[in-house]
Amino acid sequence: MNFIIQGIQDIAPAHLNHLAGLTTASRIEQTSAHAYRLYDAKPHDAIAAYCHEHQLDYGFVRPSQHLSDFGLVVMDMDSTLISIECIDEVADMVDIKPQVAAITAAAMRGEMDFSESLRRRVALLAGLEESALQRVYDERLQLNNGAEIMLAKLKEHGIKTMLVSGGFAFFADRLKQRLGLDYAHANTLEIINGKLTGKVLGHILDAQGKADWLMRIRDELKLKAEQVIAMGDGANDLKMMAQAGVSIAYHAKPVVLAQASYALNFVGLDGLVNLFDD
Numbered sequence: 001m002n003f004i005i006q007g008i009q010d011i012a013p014a015h016l017n018h019l020a021g022l023t024t025a026s027r028i029e030q031t032s033a034h035a036y037r038l039y040d041a042k043p044h045d046a047i048a049a050y051c052h053e054h055q056l057d058y059g060f061v062r063p064s065q066h067l068s069d070f071g072l073v074v075m076d077m078d079s080t081l082i083s084i085e086c087i088d089e090v091a092d093m094v095d096i097k098p099q100v101a102a103i104t105a106a107a108m109r110g111e112m113d114f115s116e117s118l119r120r121r122v123a124l125l126a127g128l129e130e131s132a133l134q135r136v137y138d139e140r141l142q143l144n145n146g147a148e149i150m151l152a153k154l155k156e157h158g159i160k161t162m163l164v165s166g167g168f169a170f171f172a173d174r175l176k177q178r179l180g181l182d183y184a185h186a187n188t189l190e191i192i193n194g195k196l197t198g199k200v201l202g203h204i205l206d207a208q209g210k211a212d213w214l215m216r217i218r219d220e221l222k223l224k225a226e227q228v229i230a231m232g233d234g235a236n237d238l239k240m241m242a243q244a245g246v247s248i249a250y251h252a253k254p255v256v257l258a259q260a261s262y263a264l265n266f267v268g269l270d271g272l273v274n275l276f277d278d
Contacts, residue, residue: 001040001041001042001043001060001061001062001063002037002038002039002041002060002061002062002063003019003023003025003037003038003041003058003059003060003061004031004035004036004037004038004058004059004060004061004274004275005019005035005036005038005051005056005057005058006034006035006036006056006057006058006264006266006267006271006274007034007035007054007055007056007057007266007267008034008055008266008267008268009034010033010034011034011036011056015050015054015056016028016036016038018050019038019047019050019051019058020038020041022044022046022047022050023038023041023042023043023044023047024040024041024042025038025039025040025041026039026040027039027040031274031277032274032277034267035271035274039063041060043060052265055266056266057263057264057265057266057267057271059261059262059263059275061275061276065276066276066277067153067154067157067159067273067276067277068157069226069227069276070157070159070227070228070229070246070276071158071159071160071221071223071227071228072159072160072161072162072214072217072218072221072223072227072228072229073154073159073160073161073162073228073229073230073231073272074161074162074163074164074210074213074214074217074228074229074230074231074240074244075161075162075163075164075230075231075232076163076164076165076210076231076232076233076234076236076237076240076250077163077164077165077167077171077172077175077186078165078166078167079108079233079234079250079251080144080231080232080233080237080250081143081144081147081163081175081269082141082142082143082144082147082171082175083141083142083143083144084136084140084141084142085101085104085167086136086141086167086168086171087100087104087118087121087122087125087167087168088100088101088104089136089140089141090125090128090132090133090136091121091124091125093128093132093135093136094125094128094132096124099124100121100124100125103117103120103121104117104121107234107235107236108233108234108235108236108253109234109235109253109254109255110234110235110238110253110255114166114204114206114207114235114236115204115206118166118187118200118204118206119200119204122189122196122198122199122200123198123199124198125189125196125198126196126197126198127195127196127198128195128196129194129195129196130191130194130195130196131194133168133170133171133189136171137170137171137174141171144250144251144268144269145267145268145269145270146267146268146269146270146271147179147268147269147270148179149268149269149270149273150268150269150270150272150273151179151180151181153270153273153277154273155180160182160183160217160221161179161181161182161183162181162182162183162184162185162213162214162217163175163176163181163183163184163185163186164183164184164185164186164205164209164210164213164214164240165184165185165186165187165205165210166186166187166204166205166206166207166209166210166236167186167187168186168187168188168189169184169185169186169187169188169189170189171186172184172185172186173186183213183217185205185209185213186205187200187201187202187204187205188200188201188202189201206236207235207236207237207238207239207240208239210236210237210239210240211239211240211242211243213240214228214230214240214243214244215243218243224245225243225244225245226245226246227245228243228244228245228246229244229245229246229247229248229272230243230244230246230247230248231247231248231249231250231269231272232247232248232249232250232252232256233249233250233251233252233253233256234252234253234256235253235255235256237256238255238256238259241256241259241260242259246261246262247259247260247261247262248260248261248262248263248264248272248275249262249263249264250264250269251264251265252265262275
């Protein structure tokens with residue numbers, strides 16, 4: 001297996017040599033500014049603790065597996081593609097962010113049914129001016145580090161991209177247009193006379209809905225499961241990630257880390273590229 005090591009800054013030679021010794025790797029190759037590939041590596045029980053201590057992300061990848069093998073990357077939106085939870089920031093506009101954020105966090109950890117949590121949170125926003133959504137998009141929404149590098153590389157390889165979110169189409173649709181994503185699906189807030197009613201229109205896009213969209217587009221593109229990568233950070237992403245050949249936990253909750261193929265705990269979204277790039 002190839003052993004990929006990534007850091008948020010230059011990786012010290014001592015760390016590389018130590019990990020090469022643990023994995024009995026045959027050679028070390030630098031693949032980007034802060035990423036290295038160790039060839040013919042073998043797992044070792046001490047790797048996880050050592051990498052965590054030194055803020056390194058890692059993964060074992062088959063030598064035959066390359067980015068060009070994939071045809072679709074499916075991403076969660078809030079706290080994955082972007083750095084915020086949109087609903088928490090919208091709530092901040094009416095000074096109820098702590099109440100809403102507490103419900104968001106419980107749902108992300110898997111402690112509360114997502115659909116119920118969304119209804120409860122959206123109900124707290126009743127009466128808010130629609131303009132508050134645009135303010136959040138303009139003033140607070142930021143892409144996570146490495147997002148543009150990752151997306152450019154995916155496009156270079158002809159890989160389709162899909163955003164699926166238990167958040168709101170107001171933000172997902174704008175990101176789709178801005179970033180040139182191929183697909184975007186999210187929940188729609190009911191807005192009457194320029195104000196949020198506190199309700200979500202139609203069926204709530206929950207964990208199963210995310211998985212359903214992945215399978216639908218995967219089948220439309222005539223791809224196999226192993227040609228799909230899914231990225232997420234919360235419990236609501238687990239069903240979607242289970243339908244992909246490769247799942248990546250991005251700065252994720254423990255329940256997601258425990259089930260993902262790979263974890264990016266420190267580096268940006270371009271860590272996906274470093275795992276599989278040819």
